[in-house]
Amino acid sequence: MARRVSVQTRIGFTVLAWVIALLLFSPILWTLLTAFKTEAEAIASRPTFFPQNFTLENFGAVQERSDYFKHAINSILVSFGSTILGLIIGIPAAWSMAFAPSKRTKDILMWMLSTKMMPAVGVLIPIYLIFRDLRLLDTVHGLTLIMTLINLPIIIWMLYTYFKEIPVDILEAARMDGAELWNEITHVLVPMAVPGIASTLLLNVILAWNEAFWTITLTSGRAGTLTAFISSFSSPQGLFLAKLSAASLLAIAPILLVGWFSQKQLVRGLTFGAVK
Amino acid sequence: MGSITLEHVNKSFGEVEIIPDISLDIEDGEFVVFVGPSGCGKSTLLRLIAGLEDTTSGKILLDGQDVTDAPPARRGLAMVFQSYALYPHMSVRDNIAFPLKMAKMPQAEIDKKVDYAARTLNLGSYLDRRPRALSGGQRQRVAIGRAIVREPKAFLFDEPLSNLDAALRVNMRLEITELHQQLKTTMIYVTHDQVEAMTMADRIVVLNAGNVEQFGSPLDLYKKPANRFVAGFIGSPKMNFVDGPEAAKHNAHSIGVRPEHFKLSTTEGAWKGTVGVAEQLGSDTFLHVQTDGLGLMTIRTDGDQTFSHGDVVYLTPDPTRIYKFDAAGKAL
Ligand SMILES: Nc1ncnc2c1ncn2[C@@H]1O[C@H](COP(=O)(O)OP(=O)(O)OP(=O)(O)O)[C@@H](O)[C@H]1O
Ligand SMILES: [Mg+2]
Numbered sequence: 001m002a003r004r005v006s007v008q009t010r011i012g013f014t015v016l017a018w019v020i021a022l023l024l025f026s027p028i029l030w031t032l033l034t035a036f037k038t039e040a041e042a043i044a045s046r047p048t049f050f051p052q053n054f055t056l057e058n059f060g061a062v063q064e065r066s067d068y069f070k071h072a073i074n075s076i077l078v079s080f081g082s083t084i085l086g087l088i089i090g091i092p093a094a095w096s097m098a099f100a101p102s103k104r105t106k107d108i109l110m111w112m113l114s115t116k117m118m119p120a121v122g123v124l125i126p127i128y129l130i131f132r133d134l135r136l137l138d139t140v141h142g143l144t145l146i147m148t149l150i151n152l153p154i155i156i157w158m159l160y161t162y163f164k165e166i167p168v169d170i171l172e173a174a175r176m177d178g179a180e181l182w183n184e185i186t187h188v189l190v191p192m193a194v195p196g197i198a199s200t201l202l203l204n205v206i207l208a209w210n211e212a213f214w215t216i217t218l219t220s221g222r223a224g225t226l227t228a229f230i231s232s233f234s235s236p237q238g239l240f241l242a243k244l245s246a247a248s249l250l251a252i253a254p255i256l257l258v259g260w261f262s263q264k265q266l267v268r269g270l271t272f273g274a275v276k
Numbered sequence: 277m278g279s280i281t282l283e284h285v286n287k288s289f290g291e292v293e294i295i296p297d298i299s300l301d302i303e304d305g306e307f308v309v310f311v312g313p314s315g316c317g318k319s320t321l322l323r324l325i326a327g328l329e330d331t332t333s334g335k336i337l338l339d340g341q342d343v344t345d346a347p348p349a350r351r352g353l354a355m356v357f358q359s360y361a362l363y364p365h366m367s368v369r370d371n372i373a374f375p376l377k378m379a380k381m382p383q384a385e386i387d388k389k390v391d392y393a394a395r396t397l398n399l400g401s402y403l404d405r406r407p408r409a410l411s412g413g414q415r416q417r418v419a420i421g422r423a424i425v426r427e428p429k430a431f432l433f434d435e436p437l438s439n440l441d442a443a444l445r446v447n448m449r450l451e452i453t454e455l456h457q458q459l460k461t462t463m464i465y466v467t468h469d470q471v472e473a474m475t476m477a478d479r480i481v482v483l484n485a486g487n488v489e490q491f492g493s494p495l496d497l498y499k500k501p502a503n504r505f506v507a508g509f510i511g512s513p514k515m516n517f518v519d520g521p522e523a524a525k526h527n528a529h530s531i532g533v534r535p536e537h538f539k540l541s542t543t544e545g546a547w548k549g550t551v552g553v554a555e556q557l558g559s560d561t562f563l564h565v566q567t568d569g570l571g572l573m574t575i576r577t578d579g580d581q582t583f584s585h586g587d588v589v590y591l592t593p594d595p596t597r598i599y600k601f602d603a604a605g606k607a608l
């Protein structure tokens with residue numbers, strides 16, 4: 001029998017959920033509204049809610065000062081490039097951990113995860129120096145490489161969890177049917193894991209898209225992505241809240257849309273395959 | 277062709293030795309059943325032959341060729357799994373065609389073979405469905421179809437019927453036996469059901485704790501069990517065993533009498549006892565008799581005889597059909 005929930009409880013929880021959702025959404029809403037205000041209105045000591053003088057000039061100013069499209073293309077290249085590269089490395093790695101584990105597989109998985117527990121600043125200097133010496137500073141491929149390395153543990157973990165749900169019998173059947181390793185992976189494992197691979201892809205594209213620390217420290221003009229683009233507007237010289245908001249809005253819009261249309265996949269991805 | 281030879285095969289998982297040392301000769305075209313209690317290593321032995329597990333030591337020969345180190349894809353054997361292991365993302369047609377596709381057969385030929393297999397197995401009307409939309413029996417047929425299209429050297433079955441209901445199991449049992457008579461291809465069939473073993477096999481391998489207890493025809497095992505384990509395992513209901521002075525009268529450490537080899541009387545006989553439970557199957561009746569001093573015994577009588585709880589009966593074992601065993605359990 002379904003649990004009975006009283007009307008009061010239901011109303012209570014609904015209101016609570018709306019309040020929390022609005023609280024979480026409020027910064028984005030604030031950014032959205034501010035982007036259409038004039039600079040003066042944005043910093044007015046009596047804040048307005050809706051823009052009094054609706055204006056698009058911030059967007060023009062932003063594009064004039066710094067090329068939005070160049071940064072957007074860099075973001076696309078880096079986020080998709082690093083994720084696809086990560087999948088190419090991660091799928092075989094997760095296959096071996098899920099279906100041909102050794103005694104140390106669990107340790108390796110934990111070790112990979114532990115690298116995510118360390119603050120990135122801890123390796124800033126060595127990575128910066130390596131990048132400098134290899135002439136990877138401010139290059140799209142260099143940034144793609146570091147983003148792949150950063151997200152690889154998450155990619156492998158997610159794929160590993162999904163692959164664990166696939167009965168090994170089916171892969172063994174493929175082997176008996178004459179499938180060599182490559183065919184086993186491409187014809188059987190990958191098609192069966194499509195939902196898992198898709199949510200891994202989505203989540204990691206978003207993570208790479210929003211990554212700011214390495215992007216800002218390792219790039220300047222040429223290879224900067226949209227996070228670098230935003231940060232270039234938060235200058236200490238003066239407050240340009242409206243322009244900063246316009247830049248932020250432009251930067252998050254694409255990924256917000258992607259996230260919106262793939263909510264289902266994302267929830268699956270974030271629960272790491274726990275919900276079937 | 278499909279003769280399979282095992283030479284001193286040993287298999288350990290880490291420290292645990294599962295199969296100490298097995299040598300077997302399976303002839304081309306034979307239907308061999310591996311039977312034994314749960315955990316005795318039947319599946320492991322089958323998977324070693326398949327190549328899904330690596331041997332720790334020893335050799336496996338296929339048609340005289342050493343395949344010990346060959347991967348499963350190169351051995352040319354087909355396997356039917358207990359879980360069916362169909363590809364959930366492919367239609368029935370693509371499932372059956374998969375091994376042919378892997379063998380890079382031309383599409384026209386693939387279509388011909390798939391259609392033929394589908395007709396043989398009555399799968400014609402399901403070819404475009406996904407496995408999810410099939411019943412257990414139909415799935416099992418698809419799994420068999422996928423195995424037969426590629427004309428393997430031998431078929432390996434790992435308890436293929438254990439997920440089916442009793443009636444369907446009997447049907448599929450017959451179908452597989454018929455398939456074997458039709459194809460005349462070597463089949464190795466793993467089961468823990470000794471009725472399946474007796475009815476399907478040309479020869480049976482009885483396994484116990486990773487050792488071959490006996491390898492012979494079903495009737496051989498029934499009539500001349502090599503030891504007490506085989507005697508107890510083959511035959512249903514189980515053989516009754518008696519130790520002590522009663523066995524000593526026959527110069528044995530223990531003796532065994534099958535439930536069907538007793539003369540039953542209400543007035544006189546060798547061993548006296550009281551009926552506990554009487555299981556009436558219609559054709560037969562199984563009596564569980566508590567004997568005086570010799571323990572509980574199962575007796576098989578025809579279904580017309582009626583006994584009930586508490587009846588006193590006398591049992592006389594057929595003297596020509598008493599099995600004798602020494603202290604180590606070996607048949608005398
Ligand atoms: N991969 C493995 N790692 C460790 N031990 C294993 C492995 N596979 C099987 N075993 C062990 O080997 C023994 C034999 O297993 P196997 O599956 O061959 O038994 P079985 O005769 O097929 O039993 P059942 O009738 O229950 O299927 C069992 O004790 C099992 O725990
Ligand atoms: Mg088994």
